[in-house]
Amino acid sequence: MQDIIYDVIVIGAGVSGCATARELARHEGRFLVLEAADDVCCGTSKANSAIVHAGFDARPGTLMARLNVEGNALFDDLERDLEFAFMRIGSLVVCTSDDARPGLETLLERGRQNGVEGLRIVEREELLRMEPNISDEAVAALWAPTAGICDPFGLTIALFENARANGVEFAFNAPVTALSRDGDTWTVTTDRGTFRARCVVNAAGVDADTIHNMASAETLTIQPRRGEYELLDTTAGTHVAHTVFMLPGPMGKGVLVTPTVHGNLLVGPTADDVDGKRATQTTAAGLATVRERAALTVRDIPFRETITSFSGLRAHRAEHDFFIGEAADAPGFVDCAAIESPGLTASPAIGRMVASICGDVLTRNDPAAFAERADFDPHRKGYVNLHIVSEDEWSALIQADPAYGTLVCRCCVVSEGQIREACRRGARSVDAIKRRLGVTMGRCQGGFCTPRVLQILCEEHPDLDLLSVTKSGPGSEYCVAPVKAPRGGGLDA
Numbered sequence: 001m002q003d004i005i006y007d008v009i010v011i012g013a014g015v016s017g018c019a020t021a022r023e024l025a026r027h028e029g030r031f032l033v034l035e036a037a038d039d040v041c042c043g044t045s046k047a048n049s050a051i052v053h054a055g056f057d058a059r060p061g062t063l064m065a066r067l068n069v070e071g072n073a074l075f076d077d078l079e080r081d082l083e084f085a086f087m088r089i090g091s092l093v094v095c096t097s098d099d100a101r102p103g104l105e106t107l108l109e110r111g112r113q114n115g116v117e118g119l120r121i122v123e124r125e126e127l128l129r130m131e132p133n134i135s136d137e138a139v140a141a142l143w144a145p146t147a148g149i150c151d152p153f154g155l156t157i158a159l160f161e162n163a164r165a166n167g168v169e170f171a172f173n174a175p176v177t178a179l180s181r182d183g184d185t186w187t188v189t190t191d192r193g194t195f196r197a198r199c200v201v202n203a204a205g206v207d208a209d210t211i212h213n214m215a216s217a218e219t220l221t222i223q224p225r226r227g228e229y230e231l232l233d234t235t236a237g238t239h240v241a242h243t244v245f246m247l248p249g250p251m252g253k254g255v256l257v258t259p260t261v262h263g264n265l266l267v268g269p270t271a272d273d274v275d276g277k278r279a280t281q282t283t284a285a286g287l288a289t290v291r292e293r294a295a296l297t298v299r300d301i302p303f304r305e306t307i308t309s310f311s312g313l314r315a316h317r318a319e320h321d322f323f324i325g326e327a328a329d330a331p332g333f334v335d336c337a338a339i340e341s342p343g344l345t346a347s348p349a350i351g352r353m354v355a356s357i358c359g360d361v362l363t364r365n366d367p368a369a370f371a372e373r374a375d376f377d378p379h380r381k382g383y384v385n386l387h388i389v390s391e392d393e394w395s396a397l398i399q400a401d402p403a404y405g406t407l408v409c410r411c412c413v414v415s416e417g418q419i420r421e422a423c424r425r426g427a428r429s430v431d432a433i434k435r436r437l438g439v440t441m442g443r444c445q446g447g448f449c450t451p452r453v454l455q456i457l458c459e460e461h462p463d464l465d466l467l468s469v470t471k472s473g474p475g476s477e478y479c480v481a482p483v484k485a486p487r488g489g490g491l492d493a
């Protein structure tokens with residue numbers, strides 16, 4: 001066990017844990033994030049619709065409704081400070097029969113109660129001008145101009161990098177296996193050793209019930225609810241210009257059709273309760289449902305352009321609200337649990353709220369603790385994006401480092417220089433590079449570029465070789481053995 005007593009240990013480095021870490025970093029103290037996976041953004045934060053919701057869906061008066069609207073409003077400043085992709089493109093909830101109109105009116109009223117600005121109902125003629133591919137059955141829609149789309153990996157990585165630059169420590173491959181309390185100090189046991197803290201934050205996503213139940217006798221149950229998607233190539237990316245929802249039902253917001261910030265078209269998700277917390281497979285039945293339901297709101301979706309399918313797990317709680325606060329029977333243990341949709345949107349506000357609760361815990365025993373830091377730097381430099389740099393800027397990059405002139409991922413236009421930079425900023429697996437730069441996310445899904453990415457990872461990280469480098473952490477190695485010895489012996493990277 002280390003001698004250090006951290007002020008706060010955060011369990012989980014998804015968007016909730018990373019947003020909390022960045023807010024903690026604004027204050028004096030020593031903070032640690034423990035993550036089971038080999039990188040940030042490996043849970044639900046990497047597999048969702050990436051919508052920055054306007055906030056008309058959640059029940060008024062809930063934490064979900066408040067933090068959705070607050071979080072949405074923080075995105076413009078966050079994008080400026082942290083340089084990740086975000087576009088306020090607006091959303092439409094489409095009504096396909098006059099009988100269903102009261103559903104639109106209910107959403108409009110709920111949105112107004114939640115404080116969402118700019119909401120209005122558009123009739124078919126205007127809707128058709130906004131979305132020429134809208135279904136022939138569409139009669140009207142709720143227009144929400146404050147909705148947007150973002151890069152969920154980019155946001156989470158930006159929060160992580162900024163928190164780390166401001167002194168927050170991160171430990172990966174460190175699953176928490178036990179929690180115990182002795183007086184005012186919590187002991188957190190992981191596969192990588194034991195750590196102590198005055199305050200523990202539970203931001204473990206679908207596993208937040210397991211962590212909560214280690215600390216508190218008041219049982220929490222999280223039901224994983226799977227959402228499956230089809231992702232279409234960039235050739236289909238302009239099929240719609242806004243996020244197009246159907247009217248929501250009891251299992252959630254229904255199937256949407258949306259452009260992504262990477263220029264693709266995303267269609268999904270389903271909503272099915274599943275038994276396993278790792279049940280992220282896609283199914284033929286799920287994907288058939290996605291296609292069938294999407295066609296109710298948008299016509300002629302070119303599904304032949306599908307390049308991959310994936311799914312994510314919502315951390316659903318029966319009460320259907322975020323579960324944030326200090327456990328009554330476990331002083332210093334703070335839940336940030338049941339963060340289902342709109343958790344990505346709400347994350348900047350969730351981070352503020354959770355950090356503030358940690359501040360209350362820390363100042364209870366020491367009023368001078370958790371003082372605001374004058375030297376907190378809110379800015380973080382984003383990764384180079386060759387889709388948006390000018391030719392002059394690209395030339396300057398190549399002048400400084402010729403590796404920026406060698407394309408590795410042709411589908412997503414990513415150069416060797418960018419991949420080397422991502423490695424130097426901490427990426428150690430192919431998926432870590434993918435989340436930072438989009439490499440392997442295009443039409444070939446890594447068929448052409450993966451071998452070169454593996455080589456670069458090995459060149460940049462001397463402790464990695466072709467047998468140990470992974471797709472996404474231990475157990476996902478690409479190479480099992482050399483098929484023939486290279487000249488000179490040894491296994492060359």
Ligand SMILES: Cc1cc2nc3c(=O)[nH]c(=O)nc-3n(C[C@H](O)[C@H](O)[C@H](O)COP(=O)(O)OP(=O)(O)OC[C@H]3O[C@@H](n4cnc5c(N)ncnc54)[C@H](O)[C@@H]3O)c2cc1C
Pocket residue numbers: 011012013014015016017034035036037040041042043044045046047048049050051052053174175176177203204205206207208211225226227228269311312313314315339340341342343344345346
């Ligand atoms: C299908 C679907 C669609 C969605 N669409 C949207 C949307 O469009 N807009 C929106 O705002 N929200 C959306 N959401 C919700 C959003 O994705 C989540 O609210 C958000 O990503 C939750 O983040 P998190 O950090 O709480 O959880 P996660 O991202 O799951 O992070 C939890 C982390 O904890 C780690 N962990 C777990 N157990 C342990 C342990 N024992 N020790 C250490 N670490 C541990 C995990 O490895 C993981 O990295 C959607 C969700 C789903 C599933």
